[in-house]
Amino acid sequence: MTAREALARATARLEVRGVPDAGHDAAVLLGQVLGRPRLELPLYYSWRLSPAESAAYEALVERRAGREPLQYILGSQGFMDFEVLVDGRALIPRPETELLAEKAIALGRAMSEERRAAGLRVADVGTGSGCLAIAIARALTEARVWATDASELALALARQNAERLGVAGRVEFVRGDLLEPLLGGGVAVDLLVSNPPYIPSGELAGLQEEVRDHEPRLALDGGLDGLDAYRALASGAGPVLARDGRVALELGYGQAAAVQALFEAAGFTAVEVSPDLAGLSRIMTARLAGPGTNGDRP
Numbered sequence: 001m002t003a004r005e006a007l008a009r010a011t012a013r014l015e016v017r018g019v020p021d022a023g024h025d026a027a028v029l030l031g032q033v034l035g036r037p038r039l040e041l042p043l044y045y046s047w048r049l050s051p052a053e054s055a056a057y058e059a060l061v062e063r064r065a066g067r068e069p070l071q072y073i074l075g076s077q078g079f080m081d082f083e084v085l086v087d088g089r090a091l092i093p094r095p096e097t098e099l100l101a102e103k104a105i106a107l108g109r110a111m112s113e114e115r116r117a118a119g120l121r122v123a124d125v126g127t128g129s130g131c132l133a134i135a136i137a138r139a140l141t142e143a144r145v146w147a148t149d150a151s152e153l154a155l156a157l158a159r160q161n162a163e164r165l166g167v168a169g170r171v172e173f174v175r176g177d178l179l180e181p182l183l184g185g186g187v188a189v190d191l192l193v194s195n196p197p198y199i200p201s202g203e204l205a206g207l208q209e210e211v212r213d214h215e216p217r218l219a220l221d222g223g224l225d226g227l228d229a230y231r232a233l234a235s236g237a238g239p240v241l242a243r244d245g246r247v248a249l250e251l252g253y254g255q256a257a258a259v260q261a262l263f264e265a266a267g268f269t270a271v272e273v274s275p276d277l278a279g280l281s282r283i284m285t286a287r288l289a290g291p292g293t294n295g296d297r298p
């Protein structure tokens, strides 16, 4: 079979299974098998696939037909200016989370010379693939990052990513419930970043199959109203933040007012929400002026 015929067959197979952008995904997977970028494929349309190439292509197409996300099949996803390895152990980093990374990096850069010289301390709560912790460690080279997750599987992937990207020496991955791994360790962080699970439990069943059936439920389920993690972060962040500490959070659709109110009620000031590229309120930043119960920075 020629590459052109294989591509047409795979596209039809993916279309039958309701895969969005079937032609694109079929071409990307063929490019993967042939070791060529998708846009170069027309040059190889008359190439006769070997039996091994046909079998490899069919296996990848079947995975996509089962609505496994393309990124899990390819094994990586671009984030900011680097690639993270991704698989079913962690959420695929989303473009809107790059805005959170940019915001967190800007907050870190705006901190006093004194703080930066002493070495910024940053927490990434619910690190997943490690994308945020790694982006921050790469951009703020004086920072140490503590990255937490309840999932040991996600942490193993995040560690692998940090090692590959050369920041493992400055990112510590710790397992536990939200802020719990940071309490009692004597660490007061200057900046707390989180993209927590925020989808209301009742909406999980209606998600796109790729997300619902393949991404970890722990990464998605935000409880009855989607706000469980924000409640815990608002009420629990004080003790882990240094004096004049900042938080930067990603928000789910329609959650800005409720999350803002939670943080204001917990004593945060300068609570600001900024939109994503679609104009949706997506990132919230806030400041906690007083010292946390951990006191000053160690």
Ligand SMILES: C[S@@+](CC[C@H](N)C(=O)[O-])C[C@H]1O[C@@H](n2cnc3c(N)ncnc32)[C@H](O)[C@@H]1O
Binding pocket: 090, 091, 092, 093, 094, 097, 125, 126, 127, 128, 129, 130, 131, 132, 148, 149, 150, 151, 154, 176, 177, 178, 179, 195, 196, 197, 198, 216, 218, 219, 220
């Ligand atoms: C929405 S994902 C974000 C992953 C990654 N930070 C990103 O932005 O792509 C939320 C992450 O929080 C973790 N998580 C969920 N509940 C948690 C909890 N109670 N304590 C710690 N981590 C939790 C999940 O395992 C998941 O990795």
